[in-house]
Amino acid sequence: MTDTNARILADYQPSDFAILSTELEFDLADQATRVVNKMHIERITDKAQPLILDGEQLKLISVQLNNIELSESQYQLNETSLTIDTEAQDFILTVITEIDPLNNTALEGLFKSGDAFCTQCEAEGFRRITYYLDRPDVMAKFTTKVIADKKQYPYLLSNGNKIAAGDLANGKHFVTWQDPFLKPCYLFALVAGDFDVLRSSYTTVSGREVALELFVDRGNLPKAEHAMTSLKKSMQWDEQTFGLEYDLDIYMIVAVDFFNMGAMENKGLNVFNSKFVLADQSSATDTDYFNVEAVIAHEYFHNWTGNRVTCRDWFQLSLKEGLTVFRDQQFSGDMHSAAVTRIQNVRVLRAQQFAEDAGPMAHPIRPEKVLEMNNFYTLTVYEKGAEVIRMIHTLLGQDKFRQGMDLYFQRFDGMAVTCDDFVDAMADGSGIDLSQFKRWYSQSGTPELIVKESFDKQQQLFTLTIAQVNKPSKQQTEKQDLLIPIKLELLSDNEKTQHLITLSDSQQKFEFSGYSVKPIVAFLSGFSAPVKVNFPQREQELALIMVKASDAFNRWDAGQQLLTRYIHALVQDADFTLPQDLVVAFKQILTLPGDAALKAEQLTLPSFDELVEQFEQIDPIKLLDALKQIRLFLAQGLASEFHQQFQRLSGRAYQNDGQSIGERALKNVCLAYLSHLSDYQSLTVNQYQNADNMTDTLAALHYQALTASARFSEQIKDFEQKWYQTPLVMDKCFMLQALFADESIFNKLAVLEQHPLFILKNPNRARSLIGAFSHNNPRYFHCLSGRGYRFLAKHVAALNDINPQVASRLITPLIQFKKFDSKRQAMMKTELVNLSQLSNLSRDLKEKLDAALGN
Template identity: 50%
Template structure:
């Protein structure tokens, strides 16, 4: 029978009836049957004799004892253990059994290959033992692990190792103690056999911290980059935020089966191996940068998430939005700030804006949830980070850091709310952030409509700014927000015009706080070209009627590199939107030749970073284009984008080839200079692949065959697949034969197979489900093949014959019981059916209705399907 969803409301929060100060966990480990003994020190917080209600799922209860006496006053009901007639303070011992090898949902304790590991966020600990599994119950954990020494030579958990020993029967034990109180979602246990990379880090106060990185046997040569990233992040956090690591050891374990990217468990981070393992032959430049960012993100959680944690799961963005902001700043300080910012904004515009327009729209701090796993979203993470960035923009670096220090010192060791964070910033700055708080409670993507007027006689420039947030699935009525609007004015020759009013300088960040406002600038001697929303100073859509000339001026003269890129995107998007309308009217597409010279100028501009040039040259993805209008036509989008690729290729072929040759890197190094060169070289190759077929085929094949690194190899493969070159099948076959035994590398191959822009891809994807390197049990494989097909190949996935939808009905039916979290992520494109034509809508609704009718529909899928099918 379908699990009926129960809506939980933020306003219904109540403090826990009991608190747990300490818990001692004893694990007798075995992959088929593990016995867990949990002894907790508990204090009732209420005056009346309130029963203790513990969470527990898929557990076999053996015994319950209170103060070392068998306790008969308990019952089990609906995944809860209810214990009654308890004293005010007591020791509770619970013994239960679990079966890790049967745990395909990968929550709690499960088997990843030959390794036993845990994932407890958000509600995984209740799959290990009965507990008050909520983030506002913080306890000091001591963990004793007993297991077969030969099979599991490494037994790891949170905190510091305090003792260990061996038994005569070939088993051994290790005991760990974490001195810092933490919620159960931060608990971790790992048991297995690994290669280990060890290092040391000396903190700013002179403490020596042991660093250990555990990887599968034979992969030690892929661990160096992750270790260097960790040390770099530890140093950066001390320098930028004044935050020092607090335990004697910091451990990272890489596992193959993991629903997420990584987990910040105190002192023992469990990582998806994708975000740890890298070497020249197997990892691209982007892989290296992603590893660095994710390593940093989980380390930064030590303070923003662990030492200060969430009161309840509605406050998830308290830790995630803030920590994403911190890892973005780390990546920006470490590399090219403009390019990192562009990457963040691309994700917002292509994916988070789509989430805002979907049935699952929600604020960064939701007011109600059915299944918490469904709220690990781009809204909570990425938009949450943008809200933190707006605070940083409004306060400035020094005041923001003062607010951070106040926040940490005030709430260290506590479970708090988003309001507590904003209050710390308000107290540090003296600013009234009452209006700003709406960002936490209002969903949707605001739109800034800006119009201007220049008064030549008065030499005054007027900006009329209005803001509107369209209704979302969860909220009909919207209110004005506090929007920081960063601007700059230029003359038509590209000279900067100082901002002033009544003879006084004006800050470049305008505070938009009303539904309609007008800003007046004096001493403007000629009609200006405005650079608006610089650095994407707020997560909003901008409506301003730029002319081609204005955008070209900004592309050539803006002092802010992000603004140069943004102008190029707006210029391309204006014609792409026009082309889509022309496609629908069966008219020839407008492909203006004057744009070619603009982009040729960018290609030849030696004053710009090659990485920035590559970003400016990149045509918006099909998903980005889809967000330019409410109605999505995948066929039109794909056709128009392909036309632009061929138009650029034909018009700029000689310049592209010259730049391709100029930016070769004979020796592979992961330096910002070299990664920038490869980025530009390979975007040139992408365009050249759409040129004359025989020449393009030979150029792409040559790069593939002479490549000494995965960045160039994968770029050649990507170009061959995207342009459907004759060499593509040969190259893909060769790649498979070389890397069939390496799962992470094969994920790249699965991605390329799933994103081929060919109708036959549905049959290819179906056939690949039985490929020796594929496993529906492994989230990485599922994301690489099926996730890529649904999200990165929209023209085929959304084909009107419904073949893609039919395939996904079969996949989601299987994953519904096997791994509901992964299934709920895969279903996202289907629940957005209302943005498509009637034929596609009918197909997608049929799939959702059939899934809804499943007798065992998971809570994860149920919530999304119900919201999608609501009128």
């Protein structure tokens, strides 16, 4: 990256000014919202520096210093800042601006979502509302007065507690909110609209009653119950697990349709993408229910890990996000199957985060250099960040981890701090040295562990020799050894022993005595570190681990390793003969008693994205053909068993409990295999017609799309007619059609682009068509004509003008071009070069294009 506007972590300097209080007044109007911003500012250094406030796309009306209006000669204004030369030490600055929410398609700052006003200020959206010190280490107490038409906007919401309300002239009214806690401006929120409201309350562990309010579009109230239940579960869990109690009198959640992110943890007023709030049996899948609960929990947990203690600067983003993802994963594991939750987390990590680590945008969980901060809301910061917290939890144990967390809040409540501050608190609270462990925060890439074993029968000594490889990268040519916790289980005869070892050098030996025969190693239990493992165990050993390991992750992972080996063999030789032992192993999983949800995971093949990460370069069609071959081999070998299980689990009345969810998952995995056999293809058609829930409906249509079923067009049309008025289900409708696995897909995409409900400005809709095709229809995205690449590039170029954040996120499949064969690399690179030459290229896209093209 050559851009001179890049920010560097090492250049961080504290602000010369503090904002002691911020009083905001909004007079809302679609294209001319007036914002009065009255700040009490104090100079906190001896430097005679001017006050430089951030601001973008603002119309400045006036500036007053201590109630005296400044002339244009007394300040400097440009496209990104307002500079005021003043020697005052303590002063009141009032800035009046005008903004245009209706035409704010970037959805940063204040914008319109349908008929409602809404804000999104993280990371740097507040500067699109008013001139301010828009940085997370400047924390102030906010008072916000919101004025709007009472009939059109009966609900006026902001952070904190409501302190005043009343009617005004011309049919307007106002509400004033005050947040008693210091916060940075990225946590500011405002919502104004007409909603249905679900109200409840929660009594905290200390006996305080907190009002809970959930705002949804009119008519969606029945779909909000699950979100409310999830919120109460989250509040109780955080009290019981971490001793953390909610601190305001009210907690509000608002669901909106136009939103770049999943949700936002603004203090006391969380703004959510509606897909993570609304759920009922007919319109939401089991996965939707799970995600609603998990995201509600994540944003609630931010109240302490993000709001009460926040980031000093945006390079420290994982301080709040990695820690809070870990907390929501622990919560989900406690609410559901811990084993299945863990496996699903690892699938995401291996398929997507490992790819990020190996790609042009590789970065440590605490980046060193940033051009556009929105680009670093990544799987590395979030998911790998959570794995780093999990490793601390593993190294310390539950009790000492809690001691460290308690000390962290004791030290830093109400402050903006760093990742080092967190790790130091964990070390001091537990008494465990984590100095080497800190390297995880500053080093990019996925470590590889090379494992060798030896056995001395005479001495009854089993030895593991483990080496860690941290490959150099363009950004980091020299990498240091990491501290890596490794859980493992040794299986011998009827004995199973669990061990936790720590690898701190480039290579170490670990000895285990008292074995008369060589034990079998179930390595990296629970996926105790985010690493790749090179451990060439025999197939018989992996088969034994699949059955005998105590840890469910190890059992699942052994099966995935076997499947991956066979897929590799098929890529190299399409005539490779798959062993019947694989059918036997799958039959055992399918027919023996056990957790249905875990069985569903064990029977699911590795994804295309997971497998791509196993190769230096791959012809994607060869890989897809290998996947298809092994899928057909298993489907044909186990057709009667799959059908028997499918029938056993079909026809049951819908229930939303854990057992029923697991059984639906297993039933639909069976259906996925059977859908590839001509004798059973009517099953998907029948399931669609008879389904009493969205999970089964979507599964039936999904498998029809993947097999290019002749009945798909008819049934997807019926689906669309039924759900035409329900935006979240129409997102699913677009997504399903984007997956259609046939040459006609490009004609279908062209028709869908002209669909009256396809709105490129809506991030959910853009992701449901463009993102679904590019990420999840690899056979045609990677077709040799290059049409798939051109389709994505065309829409990324359009979104560059509309919403650069969404454009930047959708481009990911193209910038990972180096993983594929030379023909495809050339075509993908052509599209990237064309995009890099856009005359108005956004910083969001420029940063990724520069990294991908080596600029």
